[in-house]
Amino acid sequence: MFKFFKKTFVGLAKTRHNVSNIFAGFAGKKYLSHDDLDNLEEILIQADLGWEVVDKILISLSDKHQIEMSWEDRFIETMQLALKDTISIIPLNKIIILIGINGTGKTTTAAKLAGEFSCKGEDVMLVAADTYRAAAVEQIREWSERLNINLVSNTGSKDPAAIAFDGVNSGLSKSMDRIIVDTAGRLHNSPNLMKELEKINRVVRKLTDDVSVLKWYSTSYRIWQIYTH
Secondary structure (H helix, E strand, C coil): CHHHHHHHHHHHHHHHHHHHHHHHHCCCCCCCCHHHHHHHHHHHHHCCCCHHHHHHHHHHHCCHHHCCCCHHHHHHHHHHHHHHHHCCCCCCCCEEEEEECCCCCHHHHHHHHHHHHHHCCCCEEEEEECCCCCCHHHHHHHHHHHHCCEEECCCCCCCHHHHHHHHHHHHHHCCCCEEEEEECCCCCCCHHHHHHHHHHHHHHCCCCCCEEEEEECCCCCCCEEEECC
16 A cells, blocks of 8 residues: 555656746746747646647637736636636536546545535445456455545455355445445456456346446546446
């Protein structure tokens, strides 16, 4: 677990360094030239902001008609609007299944959602259905203990659908307000692994239709796509 957090903070240090150097690199300029924008684009991508946010920033900064604002002010304003666009109040059902490709933060997001619902007074249960990543169960158990949230796991099973079924069934029997199912990362071009995700969704829906499936479809622009069917 220590290695996991150490790796995370080391990765974030690079992002912080890149972002903090943006203003220093273009200080004193009212607007940015084409070459400046090319350099800025490279810095922002290296800072892992994501193509969608970077495009919005570059379009805003290339509009020279906005000379009444400094490029720094336009940068900050565009960033604020971009972040605001990613944050919305979305209806989520009782059962929340997290899916997506490897390394996009599903387990951490499961913990964040659990913590958010718990702070609102809801009874929350986490289900560790990632049977492929060795540290996955350990990671989500650490989060559950820190947040004082119920956890269902089965290190003796390699069947994620069975674990998801048992976890959701347990949560429903205990009248939990939210049951959050963490799954292993999947690549869309792996038919067998995708079938396992379909199986998880299918067996959970045998228990209830009160299900939201959150699909993480961008590795850097951290957006969830929500399916309720």
